Amino acid sequence: MAQRISYNHNIVKYSHGILQNVEDDVVMEFPLTIFVNDQEFATMVCTPTHFDEMVIGFLASEGVIRFNRDIKSMKIDENKGIAYVELFAEITTSQEYFSKRFIGSCCGKSRQFYFHNDARTAKTSSSTTTLTPVQCIDLMNKMQNNSLVFKETGGVHNAALCSPTELVASRTDIGRHNALDKLYGYSLMNRLPVRDKVIVFSGRISSEVLLKAAKIGVGIVLSKSAPTDLAIKLAEDLNITAVGFIRGSSFNIYSHHHRIVQP
Template sequence: MEISAKEAILRYENGRLENQTALVAVEFPLTIYVNKEELVTIVCTPEYLEDLVIGFLTSEGVIRGVADIDEIEIIESTGHAYVSANFVNKFNAKYRSKRYITSCCGKSRENFYFQSDASLLESYNETETTLTIPAIFARMNEFEAASETFKRTGGVHNAGLCTADEVLLSRMDIGRHNALDKIYGYCLRNGIEVQDKAIIFSGRISSEILIKTAKTGCGIILSRSAPTELAIQMAQELGITAVGFIRGESMNIYTRSDRILMK
């Protein structure tokens, strides 16, 4: 399925109007059913959908992990994902039942999280991973250079998983949260440990992104943009290193600066 589409536009540039075509990001509604019951509809970019489903269900606490899933069937033509699970957290599944999640990250989605995340403070395991400042700049440059869909459309967010030496994995989506769920789902499916790595991100570090980062087990998040006040408070409580405004030769280290080394 295509992740971008051509649209006719009227472009103004250098004092002239011209008829042109532009690439725009595709929005795709995916309705997830768990054990034949409708759970949620997510508006997303239509790629790596199985990773998205696994990452979403695990990070939302509907299942405990990939071992709880017996089968996933994705029907792209109708926008449905059917999940057969041998274990379902009935409270979380009921609470989330038939919710519609847009590609934006507004207050309604943040409320969707907080009511079921009280146990997170007790379950988070801190990482001993450190990164040098030169490594952070290098990884951000590598990450942005590979963001081809953003360069073409300007309409998606990017998330990645990196070490000090390389960006291991990168995913994009119209929703910041979806991009991170795709990363998490891929790691769950392939048994990739994330505790000794860092999340690298293109957009704002909101409270929901901070929560999802904590749930993956990563203790470091790097972003080209800024965190919110609530995200900083959560990062302090959870022991997560939040680094933002990584641009050129500058960055802001908001929390747990002990993990960031000069060289």
């Protein structure tokens, strides 16, 4: 049985000098606990859609799996809020491995990651995909217009995996990381080549978001919002084009501007 995404809640709304009782759509928060090889691995608070994609994308992002075929079986019990994942191989689940700060280097540059698994799974992009300015703005508009849940509730993040001209997959979640994990899971489950794809995102490009994009394997990230300084540094190092503040007919290019070309 599919989970509800939002529900009606009675509120008091103030508008134009008047208080009135109305109904409002409120997005739902759902906790999903993931067990890997019978061990509790993580609990994710999410929007209850595309659980399978989110779990697979999360495990890949954490370096637990590399491909969908690494999973022997997966069962999601929506009533209990539990995902049971069995892998063909054992995993390392020690706290030290998944939370230890790590500093490494690549191609002669200093690269700093927060966690061990970031260093193992983040990819330096080799993408040769380019976009025109009009395509950047058009993809952002397409993603925004495609998000019915955001229009109804205003309480979710939107993310889309795109070709230069079309949305390939669009996902919504209360957690920006979850939305990206769903896209990652989608690409793995469908064996979708992503080097020529673009991620379009509604939220801020933080270092975590940039790393998620690197792990997925894209070379361009488009956002409606701003990047952080660490995200820009990582984008420079990982050869990813970060574009922010896509609003109306303008935007800012923060790294590797060669991928945004005038026709």
